[in-house]
Amino acid sequence: MTVRTRIAPSPTGDPHVGTAYVALFNMAFAKSQGGQFLLRIEDTDQARSTPESEQAILDALHWLGLDWDEGPDNGGDKGPYRQSERSEIYRKHADKLLDSDHAFRCFCTAERLDKLRVTQMENKQQLGYDGHCMHLDKSEVAERAAKGESHVVRMRVPREGQCSFNDMLRGEISIDWAQIDLQILLKADGMPTYHLANVVDDHLMEISHVIRGEEWINSAPKHILLYQYFGWETPVFCHLPLLRNVDKSKLSKRKNPTSILYYQRMGYLPEALLNYLGRMGWSMPDEREKFNFSEMLEAFDIQRVSLGGPVFDVEKLSWLNGMWIRDELSDEQLADRLQEWALNRDTLMAFLPFARQRMETFSDLAPLGNYLVSGMLPITAEDLKSAGMEEDQLLEVLQYALWRLESVQQWNRDNVFAALKAVADGMEIKLKPFLAPLFIAIAGSSASISVMDSMNLLGADMSRARLRHAIELLGGVGKKKLKKMEKAYQQLD
Secondary structure, X not given: OOOEEEEOOOOOOOOEHHHHHHHHHHHHHHHHOOOEEEEOEXXXXXXXXXXXXXXXXXXXXXXXXXXXXXXXXXXXOOOOOEHHHOHHHXXXXXXXXXXXXXXXXXXOOHHHHHHHHHHHHHOOOOOOOXXXXXXXXHHHHHHHHHOOOOOEEEEOOOOOOEEEXXXXXXXXXXXXXXXXXXXXXXXXXXXXXXXXXXXXXXXXXXXXXXXXXXXXXXXXXXXXXXXXXXXXXXXXXXXXXXXXXXXXXXXXXXXXXXXXXXXXXXXXXXXXXXXXXHOOOOOOOOOOOOOOHHHHXXXXXXXXXXXXXXXXXXXXXXXXXXXXXXXXOOHHHHHXXXXXXXXXXXXXXXXXXXXXXXXXXXXXXXXXXXXXXXOOOOOOHHHHHOOOOOHHHHHHHHHHHHHHHHOOXXXXXXXXXXXXXXXXXXXXXXXXXXXXXXXXXXXXXXXXXOHHHHHHXXXXXXXXXXXXXXXXXXXXXXXXXXXXXXXXXXXXX
């Protein structure tokens, strides 16, 4: 059997270090077995998927050296490799399930489902679809579908017994069928859900081993059932432990930068970041901490993966990155890397139109632009308070701005300005005082170029990271206050 693995990110946001982590282990396992590693774009969520996000994911993974044998940018004989281009394939397979009575059409409205959920919560019942449409008369179903009545396609799931399967790392896992919902397979717009598309694509692309995060364990019974319904061989499952923050909570951008692009912008070496991700739940036989991908591949055994919940510690990553800089780069190579990272013509040309208006000598350039080639700025809570706001309002401005900017998918000056002005208007604060603390958080001073221009030059990841840093400098936002702020934020529009 030829080993074939895949990574299947959704282009709905910044490229996540968790994606790179799973990609690394998929690639390492495939290559250690003489197999192939694929990349597939799961863009069935058309409302949130963007070409910009897809490109960012591809660029970030390529930057790390996680190159695939088949994918949307380099082709292959099992394509297309974007789910949005495979809609007809999914519809045909959904029809097969309907014809074999392994799936059914559901006409329930959103209003009915909302009422059902409320009732279940009030009665402390298990949440989930109640099978209302599962036993409709076939003639009624055909008539309503023929009239064009909006509906989804759901899979039938046993209500008794257990689904048992073997996991490469965890051994036998058993999950009660009663816990598995009657999953929607095809949405009302004709697009598949992840579950149908994932199984169909993995089969047609001849994926032999599905290596993914442990958050998908509870979905495995749905996928196994679909393989059985289609009469296909089930791949081998391997569920990796989730990355954790230092406090052992699930890795999240609120507590740790999670975007690969952030680490690229900060000046981490891709070799060092890949090395660090390789240490997430796995270790070299000789326990050494610093190794390259070739060394990892030579020694790779997926059974060495620990299930203890690997901790992604930025301080540890920085220490390892320093080792790579000192041990692996000559002065000439370091100069080349620095030039490529920030001292390049593209970066300079982007900043010069703003800098030249404030320059009298060439030596003025560095003070004007040092914040653009820095990581987290050496500012204090007192610096932020100098914007002239009470601390509660200051936190609200920074947090609301961050939330709004997290929703900006196409990052440019105009979109950043529109996002910030919308928040200022919603808070009934004039734009100039609203922007004052953002100037300090983003550029370290209120005397920089326009904060919108600064954010555009810095990029989305660094801009958002500096706002999170500013919020933490002010003591952060506790859970109770966060919920209150979320409610207030929702009322801004």
